[in-house]
Amino acid sequence: KIAKMRSVFLLSLLLFPIVQCQDVRGILQKFYNSTGGDQWKTKTGWNSPSDVCNWHGVSCTKEGTLNLDLVQNSLSGNLSSLGFLFDFPFNRLNFSGNSIVGNFPAVSNCTSLESVALDDNYLDGKLHPSLFNCTNLVHFTIRNNKISGNLSKNVENWKRIEYLDLSFNQMEGSIPSQLGGLKGLGHINLSSNKFEGRFPSLAQEGMTLLNASFNSFNSMDYKDTFDSRIPPRCDLSHNAFICPIPGWATSNCNTTCDAMWPGASIFFTIVVGLAIIASFGHLIYFFVNMKKVNDSYTKIKS
Secondary structure, eight states, rough: OOHHHHHHHHHHHHHHHHHHHHHHHHHHHHHHHHGGGGGOOOOOTTTSOOOGGGGEEEEEETTTTTEEOOOOOOOOOOOGGOOOHSOOOOOEEOOOOOOOOEOOOOOOOOOOEEEEOOOSSSSEEOOOOOGGGGOOOEEEEEOOSSSOOOGGGGGGGOOOOOOOESSSSEEEEOOOOGGGGGOOOOOOOOOSEEEEEEEOOOOOOTOOOOEEEESEEEEEEOOGGGGGGOOOOEEEOOOBSSSOOOOOHHHHHHHOOSSSSSHHHHHHHHHHHHHHHHHHHHHHHHHHHHHHHHHHHHHOOO
8 A cells, every 4th residue: 555655646746747747838838828929029949849938038037936027129019918817927028019908907826926027018097906916026017007006005015026117107106105115125216107195214224216297296104314425326306395394305305395384375466466456456446436537526516
């Protein structure tokens, strides 16, 4: 009986890589069909009987995960139909510079995923809440799409994140303070969105880039003690900060501020304008009445 069990165990070890290989091949073929593979710029090896690790853009890691790097390769299709990729043991997914549309799908098992790069596509919608369950993410960039909605406070689950780029989208609302608790974050780009409110304390020791320009932030948590942690590349320009702001923000991060809330400034301008108009009205009324008085006096005198 022991010999039989040992034989079954050895057979399972032999068959497991075959089953895994068949699963990988099936997943990649499904991906190929879902993204217009026949129209890809380069598709060497795809759908052939050769080792999938030799297919264009596919690389295999020692840990048994896969990387997909298909930058500027004429991929098309809808991201929401590619949810199966996030549930398979991929380590890196890089589809930047393609023509993928749609929004992020729900994901259920993405613990092996460390890097997602979807820059320069046509994505829209919000970041799906389940995306923040990808707790091993180190690199996440969706630059230059049409992603909307708020940044969830569940971003705190990305404890390993080092590189975050959400720039040139349509995201809005306030930045959760939890983002400032991600100690390994060395590169953060939030520029050219619709973020507003208070800008939280985000800078960490060793951070190389902090960019939140072209938003609508109006205040900040930072104090002058932040001086020693200013990243070499810092840009907080083109916001709506209200004075006063720390000196480092002006000297190191290209930041300016207004003496009062812009809305209040507009309101003040309107009030002054109405006052001037009212003054002109009173002057006109005065001269008209003076003319009437003079006319009446002339008639009486004659």
